Amino acid sequence: HSSAARCMLYDEIMWKVIQKDGADHLDIMTAVSGKRKQLKLTGPFCYANKKKRGDVQLILDRDKKRLEVHRAIKAAVHDLHKSKKKKVGMDKGLATLLSCSSGHEYGFNFSQLVNAEAERINRRNTNRNKYIQAAKELRHELSALQAKLAIKHSAKTERRLRNRIGSLERRISRLEERHLGSKLYHRQHARKQCNMERIMNMSIRKMLLTEKPDVLVKEDLSFTKENLPKAANRYEAKVRRKLSSWSKGTLDDRIEYLCDCLGIRTVDVNPAYTSQFCPNCGARFSERKGTHHELTVCPNCGEMNANTAAAVNILRRADDKNITLYTPYKKVEKILEDRYANKQSVMA
Ligand SMILES: [Zn+2]
Incomplete structure (x- = not known):
C-alpha cells in the first residue's frame, strides 16, 4: 500500500x-x-x-x-421497551402453511397450488406419452435397419438402406426437438415454483409481523410425515411427493432466513405426537375430520383446529424437560400417555 x-x-x-x-x-x-x-x-x-x-x-x-x-455485521433489532420474551409455537403444513399457537393461521390453501402443479405435470406427461411411444417405435425400426446394414449387400440395397436410416434419424430428431424437449417444461415449472416461493415468503412475513415473536418454536422437520391427498395414478403421486418435499425444504429455509434477518431466535423441538394429544387436557384425540384433516376431536374438549392445537403443543415442548429433541418417538408417546393417566388419577 x-x-x-x-x-x-x-x-x-x-x-x-x-x-x-x-x-x-x-x-x-x-x-x-x-x-x-x-x-x-x-x-x-x-x-x-x-x-x-x-x-x-x-x-x-x-x-x-x-x-x-x-466491518459489516448482521445485527438483530430489539425492542428495548419489551421486557418479556414472546414465544410463539408454529406448526407447518401444506394445506395451511403456518399455524400459530395464538390461534392464527397463514397461507391457506397452499396445497391447491401444489396439487395444480402436480396435475399439470401429470397432464403434460400423459400428452407426451404418444410421442414417446412413436419415438420408441422409430428407434426400434432404426436399430433393425442398422443391423441389416452390417451384413454385406449390393451397392443398390446399401444405398436404399442408408437413405431409409437417414430419414428415420431425421424423424426421430424432429420428434425429440418438437415434442419431447424439456426447455419449455423447465421454464414453466420454474415459473410455478417461483410463484409458490413468493406465497411462502408472503405468508412467513405476514406471520412474523403479526405475531411479533422473539422466539419461534417449530418442529424439527427432518422426520415429519405429511398426509398427501389421493393422486390419480402412481406417477402423479410421485410428482406430488417430490413437490411437497421441495415445498417443505423451501419453507424451512425461508423461515430460517427471515427469522435471522429480523433477529428472531428459532428453536427446533421434537415433532413426535404433537398433533395427537389435546393441549388443554392431555387426552389423545379420537378422530380427525375435514378435507385436509384440519379438525380434530378431543373426547373431553370436543372439536378443535388440529393445526393450532399442534402449534400449542409445539410451544410447550420448548420448555419440556422430559421430551428433548432426541427423545425416541415411542418414548414420547409413553410420556404423554403417562401424563394423562396421572392427571386422571389425581382428579379421581
Ligand atoms: Zn381436551
Whole structure:
C-alpha cells in the first residue's frame, strides 16, 4: 500500500483477532510474505467471534490520528421497551402453511397450488406419452435397419438402406426437438415454483409481523410425515411427493432466513405426537375430520383446529424437560400417555 492511501480492504483470510497480553489484537497480513502485523484493538466492541467473518476495511483517520476497523455485521433489532420474551409455537403444513399457537393461521390453501402443479405435470406427461411411444417405435425400426446394414449387400440395397436410416434419424430428431424437449417444461415449472416461493415468503412475513415473536418454536422437520391427498395414478403421486418435499425444504429455509434477518431466535423441538394429544387436557384425540384433516376431536374438549392445537403443543415442548429433541418417538408417546393417566388419577 502507499502512504497516500486512506483505506485498505482485507479479505477474511487476511485478518484474524488474537488474544495477546490480555487484550484483543487485530492480526493482519502485510505486503511482506510471511510477516504479519498485530494492532491492539482499543474500541469498546469486538465482533470477532461471529461465525461468518467476512471482509474488514482499515480506514486511516488522519484528523483523529487513529486507524479504524470497519466491518459489516448482521445485527438483530430489539425492542428495548419489551421486557418479556414472546414465544410463539408454529406448526407447518401444506394445506395451511403456518399455524400459530395464538390461534392464527397463514397461507391457506397452499396445497391447491401444489396439487395444480402436480396435475399439470401429470397432464403434460400423459400428452407426451404418444410421442414417446412413436419415438420408441422409430428407434426400434432404426436399430433393425442398422443391423441389416452390417451384413454385406449390393451397392443398390446399401444405398436404399442408408437413405431409409437417414430419414428415420431425421424423424426421430424432429420428434425429440418438437415434442419431447424439456426447455419449455423447465421454464414453466420454474415459473410455478417461483410463484409458490413468493406465497411462502408472503405468508412467513405476514406471520412474523403479526405475531411479533422473539422466539419461534417449530418442529424439527427432518422426520415429519405429511398426509398427501389421493393422486390419480402412481406417477402423479410421485410428482406430488417430490413437490411437497421441495415445498417443505423451501419453507424451512425461508423461515430460517427471515427469522435471522429480523433477529428472531428459532428453536427446533421434537415433532413426535404433537398433533395427537389435546393441549388443554392431555387426552389423545379420537378422530380427525375435514378435507385436509384440519379438525380434530378431543373426547373431553370436543372439536378443535388440529393445526393450532399442534402449534400449542409445539410451544410447550420448548420448555419440556422430559421430551428433548432426541427423545425416541415411542418414548414420547409413553410420556404423554403417562401424563394423562396421572392427571386422571389425581382428579379421581
Ligand atoms: Zn381436551
